Amino acid sequence: MNQTARVDLSAWGEQPPLWVSLLAREVEQSNRTKTGERVGVSRTAVTLLLQNRYPSPSTERMERRVMDVLGRIDCVALGEVITAEQCQTYRERPAPTHNPHAMQHWRACQHCPQNPRCAAKEQRHGSH
Template identity: 40%
Template sequence: MTPDSDWLQMLRDAVTASSQTAVAERLDVSRTTVSLVLAGKYPGKTDRVADRVMRVFGQVKCTHTGQPISLTVCVSYANRRAPLNNPLELSHWRTCLTCPLRPVKGVSK
């Protein structure tokens, strides 16, 4: 999967988990826009839709900090080596080990 298609897969997953109408409301776009983008028939550029999808669905709530973080930051924390020289970072890393949102290395969709 290319980075450009990540947002589209996120959109598909969100619609599968709920509905086009619910996803459109969360993105603050029309249901028709969501439908056309998913069908590959959106007449314009999809940059704005992609940006909204990444802002809304491209974040998770970090179980360590309680703050929203991007998926890429989450993955980088989860897959790094133990930061033995920094007790605060080590605490965060340990939380990542048991996090239910933890990405599994080597597994792709």
């Protein structure tokens, strides 16, 4: 069984930015070299970004690159491609008890494999 190594994001504090989390997840699913190739940066840049040690005073350009490549999600509930920010907004909002259609979407988000909480639970319990 192939165990995926978790990327340490502690240098980013308690809640790393979304683009850093997306970059880390991509590294966990492949490796730093392949992730760098996919995003269009070097392996070293990927490492420095994940360690919050990137030498530039601004990571805005890197953030944009990561979000352009890794920030698109095929939303099963909507049946369309959405941005990672839209996905995060849908899944983290309070349950929309006033609207049955919105509630159905919200429930789908709570069990979606794109939801980091669901992925974390699956890793803790193992796949069945």
